[in-house]
Amino acid sequence: METEAYLGPEDAASHAAFRPRSHALFYGEGGHAYVYTAYGMHACFNAVANPAGQPGCVLVRALEPLLGLRAMARRRGIGAESARLATGPGNLCRALAITVADSGADLTAGRLVIAPPDRPRDFTIARGPRIGITRAADLPLRFWVADHRHVSRLPRPR
DNA sequence: AGGATGATGAAG
DNA sequence: TTCATCATCCTA
Numbered sequence: 129m130e131t132e133a134y135l136g137p138e139d140a141a142s143h144a145a146f147r148p149r150s151h152a153l154f155y156g157e158g159g160h161a162y163v164y165t166a167y168g169m170h171a172c173f174n175a176v177a178n179p180a181g182q183p184g185c186v187l188v189r190a191l192e193p194l195l196g197l198r199a200m201a202r203r204r205g206i207g208a209e210s211a212r213l214a215t216g217p218g219n220l221c222r223a224l225a226i227t228v229a230d231s232g233a234d235l236t237a238g239r240l241v242i243a244p245p246d247r248p249r250d251f252t253i254a255r256g257p258r259i260g261i262t263r264a265a266d267l268p269l270r271f272w273v274a275d276h277r278h279v280s281r282l283p284r285p286r
Numbered sequence: 287a288g289g290a291t292g293a294t295g296a297a298g
Numbered sequence: 299t300t301c302a303t304c305a306t307c308c309t310a
Contacts (some may be wrong), residue, residue: 132293134293141292141293143293146308147306148306148307148309149306149307164293164305164306165304165305165306166292166293166294166305167291167292167294167295167302167303167304167305168292168294168302168303168304168305168306169294169295169302169303169304169305170293170294170295172293172294173295187293189293195291216294216295217293217294218294218295219294219295228305258293259293259294260292260293260294261292261293262292
C-alpha cells in the first residue's frame with residue numbers, strides 16, 4: 129500500500145499548480161476520483177481528499193489485492209500471485225480497470241469505493257520523497273506501509 | 287499547427 | 299538507461 133499527497137498551488141508538483149483543467153476536481157468536494165493520463169498511456173488514480181475549496185489529492189500508487197485476483201491478473205497479463213499486480217499507479221489502474229472515464233466518480237458509492245477495513249490491521253507508515261517528479265522533489269509526501277510487499281519502489285537512497 | 291513535457295512501465 | 303506513446307499545455 130502506497131500513496132502520495134499532492135497539495136494546492138503552493139505545491140509545485142501538484143496538478144493544482146500547473147494543470148488548469150484539473151483545478152475543478154482538485155478544489156472540489158473530497159471523496160471523489162481524479163483520474164488523469166500520464167505519459168500518454170497510463171491512467172493514474174487520485175482520491176480528492178479535502179473539503180470543497182481546499183485543494184488536495186491523494187495519488188494511490190500501490191495496493192494489496194485481496195479480492196478479484198484472477199480478474200486483475202487477466203487485465204495485467206501476469207500471474208495472480210505477482211506482487212506487481214496493482215503496484216505502480218499505472219499498473220494499479222489497469223488491474224482495477226480504472227480509466228479517465230472514472231474521473232469525478234463518487235468514491236463513497238458506486239463501482240469505485242474507498243472503505244475502511246473490515247478488521248483493523250497493525251502496520252507502520254513510512255514516509256519519504258515522492259516518485260518521478262522534478263518540482264518540489266524534496267517534500268516528504270509519499271507514504272507507504274513499511275516492509276510491505278505491495279510497494280512500487282523503495283525509498284530513494286541519499 | 288507544432289513542440290515540449292511528463293505524478294510511467296517494461297525491457298535491456 | 300532507453301524508449302514507447304500521447305494528453306495536455308504552451309507558443310505562435
